[in-house]
Amino acid sequence: MLKKFISLAVVLTVVLLAAFVALPAAAETNVGIVLSTGGLGDLSFNDAAYRGLQKAKSELGIDFDYIEPADPSEDQTALRRFASRGYDLVIGVGFQMADSLQTVASEYPDVKFAHVDQSFEDVPDNIVTLNFAEWEGSFLAGALAALTTETNNIGFVGGVDYSLIHRFEGGFYQGAKYINPDITIQSKYADSFGDPARGREIALGMIDDGADVIYHAAGGSGSGVFQAAQEEDIYAIGVDSNQNFVAPGHVIASMLKKVDNAVYDTVKSVVDGNYEGGQNLLYTLADGGVDLTSLTEVGLPVVQAEKNGTITADELATIKQMKKDVTAPYAEKIEDIKAKIISGDIEVENWGVTGRPEDL
Structure with a gap:
């Protein structure tokens, strides 16, 4: 009887020790x-x-x-x-x-x-x-918009009319004017970062007024901009993350804010x-904190979107073709502009500090 008791105790001890060892270590941070x-x-x-x-x-x-x-x-x-x-x-x-x-x-x-x-x-x-x-990365977005537009009319949709978003708008404005001083730039704010319907409404109005490339810095409201671009067959530029897969063939690039x-x-x-x-x-641009997505390659997030079913193989092919036809021809030009911003040959004004011009 004593041997059975000792054996049972040993077994229980081993089981408890094994269970203790199997427990995951507590996170340190x-x-x-x-x-x-x-x-x-x-x-x-x-x-x-x-x-x-x-x-x-x-x-x-x-x-x-x-x-x-x-x-x-x-x-x-x-x-x-x-x-x-x-x-x-x-x-x-x-x-x-x-x-x-x-x-x-x-x-x-x-x-x-x-x-x-x-x-x-x-x-x-x-x-x-x-x-x-953001003004540096957005300068590249504005330059790309000015290079790809066929109407010489582009748009910017902001989330909230605030100094932070002025940094995006200002960079975009200056980049476009660097390429074409006579380009028309429409600009409007959605007064929300979470209203896709309002983003779509603003974008459609810009398209009606001639815009064929629209850049947004509007958070969730920006998805409405992509919807309008898809509906009306124009181009859009995403922001913060790689959004090139959202409306395949219509989002030509994204300004990355890492x-x-x-x-x-x-x-x-x-x-x-x-x-x-x-x-x-x-x-900054110099340390890779902001940038523009590749104008020649689709990028890993887009490939992953195809793998997880967010987009189809046909849509991925559409993005690749769009890169080849629409943005790749300007890749060297944009890289040259990027290098000049980093070197200081191009100085980009930060509207978040200097303020948004009153005549816009």
């Missing part, structure tokens, strides 16, 4: 992110920030959670939820969250924060801001123990 208006599925900078965290989870072993506020008035509550629970890093996305993040960060000085899209004066030691030279890389790098700094708060970081 916990990150919370509060997304901007429009949330996931915007195919733009919210999705880009989320991709950065997915990469960090896969490669660095972190754990993360996210909140999609329905309205900016909920931002503080969302940020405070993560900070009060001791998350190692709390990230806020979008200029509309700037004040809320600074308020919550002041309440939790021992928690590390990152903010995407707004630099601060006198940045506290527990905040780092991630900013991008929020995913910036978020990943910030998380890695926390994991590695070298996070440095108290600074405003700026990502």
Whole structure:
């Protein structure tokens, strides 16, 4: 009887030890992110920030959670939820969250924060801001629009009439005028980052007035621009992420704002123990923080879209043909302009600082 008891105890001990060993190791770093208006599925900078965290989870072993506020008035509550629970890093996305993040960060000085899209004066030691030279990347988008238009009439659709979006508009305007000083540039704001119907309505109006290439910096509202481009058989230029697969054959390029890389790098700094708060970081054309998608190759995201069923093989072929016919002829020209911006031979004005011209 005693032998049976000892044997049973040994078996139980082995089983418990095996179960303990099989348990996954607890994540060393916990990150919370509060997304901007429009949330996931915007195919733009919210999705880009989320991709950065997915990469960090896969490669660095972190754990993360996210909140999609329905309205900016909920931002503080969302940020405070993560900070009060001791998350190692709390990230806020979008200029509309700037004040809320600074308020919550002041309440939790021992928690590390990152903010995407707004630099601060006198940045506290527990905040780092991630900013991008959108005016440089948008200059390339404007130049491409001016090179590909057949009507010498192009358009810009912004999300909200604010200094951050003026940076996109200003770069686009200057790039187009660099190619053709006499080009017509229509510009209008949707007053929302999550209203595709409004984006479509604005784009259709621009098309009626002669525009045949439209660039958007409107978040989720930009999907309406793509819809209008597809309906009316004109071209569009995407923003923030590679959106070339959204309306196959109609989105000729996308201005990349590599929020995913910036978020990943910030998380890695926390994991590695070298996070440095108290600074405003700026990502530019020179360091690859902003760019234009390839004018000759379709790019990995588009190929993946075909593999996961987002687009068909025929649509992928359409994109490849469009690249060959429409954008590839201007690849060298755009690369030359890019090099001149990086070298300083072309100076691009930042309308977010200088202001949007009143005569537009």
